[in-house]
Amino acid sequence: MRIAVLGAGHVGPVIARVAVEAGYDVTIAASGDPARIELITQVMVPGAKALWAADAAADADIVVLAIPLNKFATFDPKIVQGKLVIDTMNYWPPVDGIQELFEDPVLTSSEIVQRKLKDSTVVKTFNHLGYHELADDRRPPNHPERRAMGVAGEQPATRTVAEVIDAIGYDPVLLDGLAAGRVLQPGGTAFGVPLRKPEMKKEMQR
Template identity: 70%
Template sequence: MTRIAVLGAGHVGPVIARVAVAAGYDVSIAASGDPAKIALITQFLAPGAQPRWAADAVADADLVVLSIPLHRFPTFDPAVVDGKLVVDTMNYWPPVDGVREMFEDPRYGSSEIVAHRLAGSTIVKTLNHIGYHELEDDRRPAGDPRRRALGVAGEDPGAVAAVADVVERIGYDAVRLEGLRAGRLLQPGGPVFGVPLRRAEFEHAVRADAA
């Protein structure tokens, strides 16, 4: 897997694009419109990434990172990512986003709801529980005792493995969680949200919460 499309050019998207470029990936970044409008942002915040129209970026990508503002998700066209492996980095956080009716169903975590709407895609949740300002600074090489762990949750084991490999390559230990339902542990209010944990600490936290 070498080609990554990042959808979203706000706070999160450019940082993900930047660390992916640094890890050797071929990265495109897209916003909701003309790529010329994000060319300067890309040049300064994600040098090496290519600004493109969303449809073009996705068409060529092996993996699509969905980092759009949550309030725009209800109008996001599922056809754009149909058939693609999609990494959901979004969070539903009512104190920040306000109440969003689509995400209020208590039976489901936010990524389960994303998966219901993007039914033609394979959804994996990760990179949502680390601050975008930490994502670059907290990277460490494999074996470093300070290396931070990040959870990777999804229904498809092959997709989870592929995304876990990306997480490892950008500088984190990937802890694979079984099913998107387990992605609730990664959400705001979950035991690992915003907490810098090493692998053993991370695994203990998610086991303790699930018990």
């Protein structure tokens, strides 16, 4: 499976690195010329290849959207047209400021992302752990301290993403629909909380 990570800030390189270490073919892209991040990629994500965003997405089975949320309004949906997209972004006004696109009180942030990326299939995950925890907290299957990771969206896309989550080192917990991903957002009961799989399932039932 080929994974393209769009975003080379804090989150993107960590996701790319753990995916490479899990055995996936990984490319990474920033907002411009890949030459700008080639050295960073070699140092932080050995084994991944830096490409233009459109080229990375074109050959990918899964595209990880890890761009700054304030850049999403100008993101070109055609880049990920027809793709399975993992939305890792969070709308957090104290950090991001007010973003009018995400001010709808009814929809989750990923539902808004899906509305813009109408020709893609969006799944929400990776967002409720800190990027610094993502690499450090990985554990093998059946480890007593293995953390859970929520995966919100529609099947079969969530099952495909769950395979990646499991391979990276987390127990995936499937949430039915992007609306259910509200618990993973800032302010949600699973956001930033180190839960095991039974604990997260219990949160889902509240």
